[in-house]
């Protein structure tokens with residue numbers, strides 16, 4: 001049985017079981033907990049988009065729960081809307097306010113982003129508190145759960161409604177996250193620069209992801225309002241946020257199952273704290289897991305000592321401390337902190353990540369087979385040589401304060417050629433590449449591609465204009481597979497509108513993308529490692545993979561920034577062969593390289609830079625003998641005139 005069938009079967013079994021619960025369980029308390037499980041499940045799936053996929057610490061998600069709850073509550077109490085329109089209002093409020101927060105906040109990174117979201121959460125609670133005439137302030141807002149299509153929603157019916165919505169959210173998000181969108185979210189977490197350089201708008205995708213996650217927060221808020229039928233601003237404060245983060249991290253990031261497990265933890269935590277016996281069992285089990293995982297990691301040498309011992313100490317403190325404190329609820333913040341610390345340090349992949357390793361060993365289910373590679377002519381069409389220059393740089397300057405990294409560079413790259421760009425360290429080669437590819441804006445000067453002005457200062461727009469590049473310091477999407485790295489960059493394949501992607505209509509397109517990406521992996525000799533994560537490939541293979549990924553853009557101009565840097569000799573030979581194959585497809589290449597033998601082997605024309613200026617230009621053999629070049633590399637003019645590669649760095 002294929003892995004996908006097994007997964008779908010497990011999902012179906014769990015949801016079918018959950019659907020029958022109201023028929024089996026008459027205990028209203030248990031039904032209430034399961035209703036909350038569905039609501040928090042939706043909330044955590046939304047939070048996982050930012051925390052798991054975007055890799056950002058989002059401390060504002062609790063605000064969207066609150067805003068969604070009040071939006072739905074007010075829609076019903078003030079505007080007399082029904083249940084469905086009120087839930088729609090809650091989603092829209094989440095989406096819009098999410099986008100509004102994301103627009104400025106996502107220009108920030110790391111702790112600054114976390115602080116921006118925390119401030120938003122604080123502001124929201126204050127607003128809900130202070131806008132008394134609208135929200136009732138600290139007095140709270142009471143509402144009555146409206147009927148659904150004329151039927152009063154009993155606790156059982158409301159539970160089913162929440163479960164149906166969780167199942168829908170699950171399906172829609174699974175479709176989205178396994179599509180080009182999900183890959184883009186993960187790619188920009190690993191390398192925003194490379195994501196932009198592959199023509200995938202980083203900022204746009206970040207804002208879309210954050211807004212989507214917040215929309216789900218709004219929906220969960222609407223359901224929360226109709227579940228409790230009474231709202232108070234104090235319910236949506238940072239303490240709940242910490243529990244939500246604990247849920248996502250403990251359950252396992254980037255996983256719908258992880259969100260589900262996390263929601264279970266969030267729902268059960270209050271019971272855990274109020275029932276002393278349950279607390280002892282839980283903390284004892286946690287200590288045992290931490291000890292077993294730590295010892296296993298140490299024996300297998302997969303864990304550093306701190307990573308192994310710190311969770312044991314934290315969980316030990318929890319287990320022993322439970323016998324001494326009078327009331328565990330008074331210590332809840334400390335308990336959450338110890339649990340969060342243990343999970344972050346000891347179980348970075350969360351419970352589902354941990355479980356997935358065992359399940360994979362237990363079932364050993366092969367993944368679905370990949371399609372046959374597409375015809376390379378369709379993926380990377382052969383181009384004619386053309387005549388005239390493809391790229392023209394005129395009097396280009398790029399200064400950093402007083403440093404003139406590029407100082408009046410004029411250069412032409414003929415279509416269909418391999419154009420070498422060489423020069424001693426610090427001569428300005430990388431800066432030129434960064435200006436052409438849009439990472440830097442030129443201080444002055446002009447650039448044109450095929451006669452049209454090249455956009456400046458935007459990796460994304462330059463990529464869309466037909467320029468692809470690799471990076472001197474590798475910028476792969478390390479958590480994605482080799483195949484997915486190439487699929488992120490594929491041009492002209494993804495045409496399905498978002499609503500249809502959400503409904504699961506992008507599968508044929510995905511197969512097509514896989515086949516195209518495989519053709520490019522075959523070109524560079526990595527087809528057999530298509531499913532290996534980029535971070536697990538050898539260094540040489542990673543360098544080759546960057547070329548395949550850049551080729552997925554079907555570029556007019558490919559810039560290779562030191563593609564042989566750090567490679568062992570056999571890999572250098574393979575790299576030369578790959579570049580030859582790419583060139584044979586008619587792709588124009590700019591090659592920055594310190595290995596002079598690689599330059600001599602491959603380049604039709606070479607431009608030599610020194611101090612940001614061109615000091616020589618011509619065929620490789622000519623420039624090697626040029627006195628200025630020899631002087632630049634050796635710091636002296638040689639009368640004898642070098643032959644071969646000796647004077648230039650190998």
Ligand SMILES: Nc1ncnc2c1ncn2[C@@H]1O[C@H](COP(=O)(O)OP(=O)(O)OP(=O)(O)O)[C@@H](O)[C@H]1O
Pocket residue numbers: 400403404405423424425426427428429430431432
């Ligand atoms: N972001 C920056 N800020 C300030 N100075 C910079 C920046 N980038 C490059 N420079 C300076 O510009 C000059 C050219 O650097 P650049 O990296 O372009 O040279 P290079 O020829 O690519 O060198 P290498 O072969 O060592 O990579 C150097 O003096 C460098 O210190």
